[in-house]
Amino acid sequence: xxxxxxxxxxxxxxxxxxxxxxxxxxxxxxxxxxxxxxxxxxxxxxxxxxxxxxxxxxxxxxxxxxxxxxxxxxxxxxxxxxxxxxxxxxxxxxxxxxxxxxxxxxxxxxxxxxxxxxxxxxxxxxxxxxxxxxxxxxxxxxxxxxxxxxxxxxxxxxxxxxxxxxxxxxxxxxxxxxxxxxxxxxxxxxxxxxxxxxxxxxxxxxxxxxxxxxxxxxxxxxxxxxxxxxxxxxxxxxxxxxxxxxxxxxxxxxxxxxxxxxxxxxxxxxxxxxxxxxxxxxxxxxxxxxxxxxxxxxxxxxxxxxxxxxxxxxxxxxxxxxxxxxxxxxxxxxxxxxxxxxxxxxxxxxxxxxxxxxxxxxxxxxxxxxxxxxxxxxxxxxxxxxxxxxxxxxxxxxxxx
Amino acid sequence: xxxxxxxxxxxxxxxxxxxxxxxxxxxxxxxxxxxxxxxxxxxxxxxxxxxxxxxxxxxxxxxxxxxxxxxxxxxxxxxxxxxxxxxxxxxxxxxxxxxxxxxxxxxxxxxxxxxxxxxxxxxxxxxxxxxxxxxxxxxxxxxxxxxxxxxxxxxxxxxxxxxxxxxxxxxxxxxxxxxxxxxxxxxxxxxxxxxxxxxxxxxxxxxxxxxxxxxxxxxxxxxxxxxxxxxxxxxxxxxxxxxxxxxxxxxxxxxxxxxxxxxxxxxxxxxxxxxxxxxxxxxxxxxxxxxxxxxxxxxxxxxxxxxxxxxxxxxxxxxxxxxxxxxxxxxxxxxxxxxxxxxxxxxxxxxxxxxxxxxxxxxxxxxxxxxxxxxxxxxxxxxxxxxxxxxxxxxxxxxxxxxxxxxxxxxxxxxxxxxxxxxxxxx
Numbered sequence: 001x002x003x004x005x006x007x008x009x010x011x012x013x014x015x016x017x018x019x020x021x022x023x024x025x026x027x028x029x030x031x032x033x034x035x036x037x038x039x040x041x042x043x044x045x046x047x048x049x050x051x052x053x054x055x056x057x058x059x060x061x062x063x064x065x066x067x068x069x070x071x072x073x074x075x076x077x078x079x080x081x082x083x084x085x086x087x088x089x090x091x092x093x094x095x096x097x098x099x100x101x102x103x104x105x106x107x108x109x110x111x112x113x114x115x116x117x118x119x120x121x122x123x124x125x126x127x128x129x130x131x132x133x134x135x136x137x138x139x140x141x142x143x144x145x146x147x148x149x150x151x152x153x154x155x156x157x158x159x160x161x162x163x164x165x166x167x168x169x170x171x172x173x174x175x176x177x178x179x180x181x182x183x184x185x186x187x188x189x190x191x192x193x194x195x196x197x198x199x200x201x202x203x204x205x206x207x208x209x210x211x212x213x214x215x216x217x218x219x220x221x222x223x224x225x226x227x228x229x230x231x232x233x234x235x236x237x238x239x240x241x242x243x244x245x246x247x248x249x250x251x252x253x254x255x256x257x258x259x260x261x262x263x264x265x266x267x268x269x270x271x272x273x274x275x276x277x278x279x280x281x282x283x284x285x286x287x288x289x290x291x292x293x294x295x296x297x298x299x300x301x302x303x304x305x306x307x308x309x310x311x312x313x314x315x316x317x318x319x320x321x322x323x324x325x326x327x328x329x330x331x332x333x334x335x336x337x338x339x340x341x342x343x344x345x346x347x348x349x350x351x352x353x354x355x356x357x358x359x360x361x362x363x364x365x366x367x368x369x370x371x372x373x374x375x376x377x378x379x380x381x382x383x384x385x386x387x388x389x390x391x392x393x394x395x396x397x398x399x400x401x
Numbered sequence: 402x403x404x405x406x407x408x409x410x411x412x413x414x415x416x417x418x419x420x421x422x423x424x425x426x427x428x429x430x431x432x433x434x435x436x437x438x439x440x441x442x443x444x445x446x447x448x449x450x451x452x453x454x455x456x457x458x459x460x461x462x463x464x465x466x467x468x469x470x471x472x473x474x475x476x477x478x479x480x481x482x483x484x485x486x487x488x489x490x491x492x493x494x495x496x497x498x499x500x501x502x503x504x505x506x507x508x509x510x511x512x513x514x515x516x517x518x519x520x521x522x523x524x525x526x527x528x529x530x531x532x533x534x535x536x537x538x539x540x541x542x543x544x545x546x547x548x549x550x551x552x553x554x555x556x557x558x559x560x561x562x563x564x565x566x567x568x569x570x571x572x573x574x575x576x577x578x579x580x581x582x583x584x585x586x587x588x589x590x591x592x593x594x595x596x597x598x599x600x601x602x603x604x605x606x607x608x609x610x611x612x613x614x615x616x617x618x619x620x621x622x623x624x625x626x627x628x629x630x631x632x633x634x635x636x637x638x639x640x641x642x643x644x645x646x647x648x649x650x651x652x653x654x655x656x657x658x659x660x661x662x663x664x665x666x667x668x669x670x671x672x673x674x675x676x677x678x679x680x681x682x683x684x685x686x687x688x689x690x691x692x693x694x695x696x697x698x699x700x701x702x703x704x705x706x707x708x709x710x711x712x713x714x715x716x717x718x719x720x721x722x723x724x725x726x727x728x729x730x731x732x733x734x735x736x737x738x739x740x741x742x743x744x745x746x747x748x749x750x751x752x753x754x755x756x757x758x759x760x761x762x763x764x765x766x767x768x769x770x771x772x773x774x775x776x777x778x779x780x781x782x783x784x785x786x787x788x789x790x791x792x793x794x795x796x797x798x799x800x801x802x803x804x805x806x807x808x809x810x811x812x813x814x815x816x817x818x819x820x821x822x823x824x825x826x827x828x
Contacts, residue, residue, distance in 0.1 A: 020713065020714060021686060021688070021711055021712065021713035021714070021724070022713065022716070022720050022723050022724065024648055024649075024711075025648050025649075318699065318702075319699050319700075319702035319703035319705075320698070320699065320702045322702070322703075322705070323702040323703070323704075323705055323706075323707065324702075326705065326707070327707040327708060330707060380694075380695060380698050383698070383702065384698075384711075384712045384714060387708055387711055387712070388711060390707070390708050391649075391708035391711055394708055395648075395649060395650075398650060399650070
């Protein structure tokens with residue numbers, strides 16, 4: 001059997017205001033509420049609402065044989081509560097319908113795993129609690145922010161025994177000759193690893209509407225043909241997993257509705273499900289469907305799904321990013337020592353990885369992607385705003401305000 | 402006595418020290434009874450007839466940011482402030498190029514030394530286009546006015562100054578606030594050097610803001626020594642009472658200015674690095690913009706000192722005041738600074754100043770630490786000493802405030818007024 005595993009990332013960060021030096025000590029509103037609301041509204045109308053409706057219809061139509069998994073960050077859920085309760089309700093409806101697996105991650109979409117292990121565990125626990133409260137489900141599959149994963153992270157996640165599986169990138173440098181279609185195990189054998197099949201995922205996420213692409217336009221029929229031609233598919237004895245991981249905003253936001261992306265998703269299940277050896281699956285079902293002993297992969301250096309490097313360089317390569325991120329975790333630690341719950345929440349919102357992503361200065365083709373996602377005119381500007389905000393938080397901490 | 406004053410900056414149109422210096426100087430001249438007809442770059446043919454001291458504060462706010470004003474359609478507001486308005490048209494649409502070249506030939510009998518000006522008036526660089534527009538504006542206005550002296554401030558006003566001298570036959574004063582050598586930190590732009598050279602040569606008097614700049618004028622521009630006069634800048638206290646408004650618990654060390662080679666921002670960063678290696682109880686901030694901004698930003702981040710080194714970006718006038726009122730120590734490590742008025746302003750807010758010896762301001766203040774701009778070691782140890790001895794810092798701060806209160810424009814204005822009289826009497 002070949003199992004198609006769809007996982008969509010649902011995330012919105014708290015974007016910062018142009019917070020200037022002269023605001024320090026005077027203004028404690030760090031986030032651009034107006035911009036955040038505007039973006040949330042826009043993406044809700046273009047993506048969340050229509051995409052949720054589509055998923056709901058498909059799950060109904062195929063009586064549960066169509067399955068997807070979603071990972072919703074805490075900062076997304078909070079903003080949905082604030083700006084668009086109807087969006088949150090529509091995710092709840094999907095949860096009640098039972099066709100969606102909800103994944104676990106850090107509440108704040110942070111890179112805490114690299115800087116503060118306790119904070120990481122706390123943010124993951126916070127997120128699990130949120131999933132239980134909002135959707136009545138306790139995640140068993142873990143996906144770290146931006147699919148960042150390495151041996152140490154598997155070790156950390158072991159402290160949360162609810163998690164049996166971890167999703168990450170099928171980066172060439174960890175796979176070498178291996179295929180991302182097999183399930184693997186972490187070096188410690190404690191977790192199953194599902195690896196993103198990046199070529200086919202990115203065909204949908206990035207290339208779908210690219211008119212310069214030789215395969216344009218991509219249709220559901222063509223995509224399923226490619227799947228059927230995947231090497232190893234004919235060896236029917238071993239169950240294989242085609243992991244299609246992408247941003248949920250691909251549907252309608254990164255790829256506009258006019259590109260035909262919704263039609264594509266709408267027709268995919270009928271092409272898939274008419275083959276008797278292809279089906280849809282949730283990540284957690286792999287534990288049961290797995291019919292071989294997976295190979296253990298050791299990944300000493302963390303990988304991610306970002307940029308061509310598939311490493312941490314999107315968030316941590318220049319001096320701005322390092323100083324910004326280290327300072328944030330330093331302040332977080334100090335806040336915890338001094339028991340300031342009000343500041344803790346702020347500092348955690350500031351730990352969202354998008355902020356250092358905006359500070360990225362790797363140009364070439366990835367620069368365009370970073371620019372697309374950044375609401376700021378330059379990496380230098382956001383660095384200046386961010387450090388000023390941190391200085392104000394620090395000041396409030398020290399002055400006890 | 403009436404002076405036609407040409408300047409690129411005057412409040413509210415202001416980007417640097419030039420505007421503040423002109424403001425203080427003009428106010429003091431008005432107090433002495435000198436009348437000033439002021440021409441600043443504008444999209445409309447307008448000038449300001451300043452007769453009383455308070456007139457200097459009356460320029461409409463529409464001049465604050467000329468780029469944001471619609472060029473046509475928006476008339477200068479507050480008519481009562483602009484006592485004599487001539488008809489209104491958009492200078493950008495005058496056929497300035499052709500007209501000016503003819504004007505030059507007609508009124509400035511072709512002296513071969515003026516020839517380069519012809520080509521610069523037709524130069525398409527945005528800066529020269531702006532100069533061309535300003536030149537047309539100033540000449541149109543000057544032709545209808547009656548004045549005794551033409552007073553120009555820095556190179557962008559020299560071309561109209563020379564032409565107006567040709568038209569009116571009145572004496573020309575070239576006031577040097579900065580030369581291209583200071584701005585470029587090296588050879589600089591040949592065109593600007595030419596304009597500066599011809600401007601100084603054509604002027605009847607060349608006023609320098611410091612001994613330091615006078616040397617440059619003498620050596621580099623070969624101006625005849627008898628034409629040069631030194632008139633130190635002073636500082637205008639806007640409010641009598643300035644309050645200190647601290648931003649941080651730690652002492653704050655401030656750099657304010659364009660982030661360019663001339664201002665020595667890289668030395669400031671090095672000083673911060675050294676100080677922070679030895680002392681946590683301190684914070685640094687750099688305000689301003691410029692072509693070295695990115696380089697400094699990345700290097701500052703690589704210090705890995707968290708929020709100890711911050712950036713304030715471009716600051717509007719009242720924001721500058723806010724930062725200065727929070728400053729404990731103000732550092733101006735300029736490589737070359739003809740005058741440098743900001744340290745005086747910082748002193749008025751009680752900041753202790755550390756200033757480059759290569760600055761005009763170092764010639765007029767006593768209570769400031771005067772250092773070689775490259776002497777990182779010296780600057781670091783002064784800062785460390787001050788922040789570790791709060792009593793000493795307080796005492797130095799008090800002295801700074803006292804001293805700057807005494808530095809007034811009266812003296813400078815008297816000198817300038819005497820120079821006007823001298824010229825008027827043909828001496």
